[in-house]
Amino acid sequence: MLRNKIIISLIVITLIGVAAYLRFNKSSSSLSENEALSLLTNTIVQDSLYDSFTTLECLDFYNEEVTKEYVEFSIREIHGNGCEGDPSTSPRVDTYKIIRQSKNIFYQDWKDSSYIPYDPLKLRR
Numbered sequence: 001m002l003r004n005k006i007i008i009s010l011i012v013i014t015l016i017g018v019a020a021y022l023r024f025n026k027s028s029s030s031l032s033e034n035e036a037l038s039l040l041t042n043t044i045v046q047d048s049l050y051d052s053f054t055t056l057e058c059l060d061f062y063n064e065e066v067t068k069e070y071v072e073f074s075i076r077e078i079h080g081n082g083c084e085g086d087p088s089t090s091p092r093v094d095t096y097k098i099i100r101q102s103k104n105i106f107y108q109d110w111k112d113s114s115y116i117p118y119d120p121l122k123l124r125r
Contacts, residue, residue, distance in 0.1 A: 036071040036098040037061055043105060047120035050093065058083035064095065072097045094123070 031039065043049075045056055058078045065072040074095045080087030095108035097115050105118035 030100040031103060033066060033071050039103060040073060040096055040098055040105060049120055049123060070097050070099050
């Protein structure tokens with residue numbers, strides 16, 4: 001009886017350890033380019049960042065720079081095909097840098113081109 005309790009306890013401890021390892025390993029993994037883009041678009045939609053002047057369907061996301069540490073995206077307006085604006089232009093809206101390991105989003109400050117932590121309250125249009 002005692003032996004069965006010890007075996008069951010060891011199994012439970014092992015399962016908890018494996019679950020903790022898998023959870024830690026998953027959260028510490030580096031984002032792919034597609035995952036970084038998904039994180040950015042989901043964040044923009046969740047925060048209604050550009051809702052005052054456009055929709056997500058009227059924004060285009062470009063990989064500007066891809067490194068081992070981060071992915072940088074520029075967002076440009078789409079004009080024409082149901083989106084307002086001059087179809088011969090595609091103005092840049094914003095540029096973001098997503099850090100692959102930490103999953104942090106940074107916004108490029110137009111004043112000096114430095115990157116600052118993403119804060120939707122400061123960016124909302």
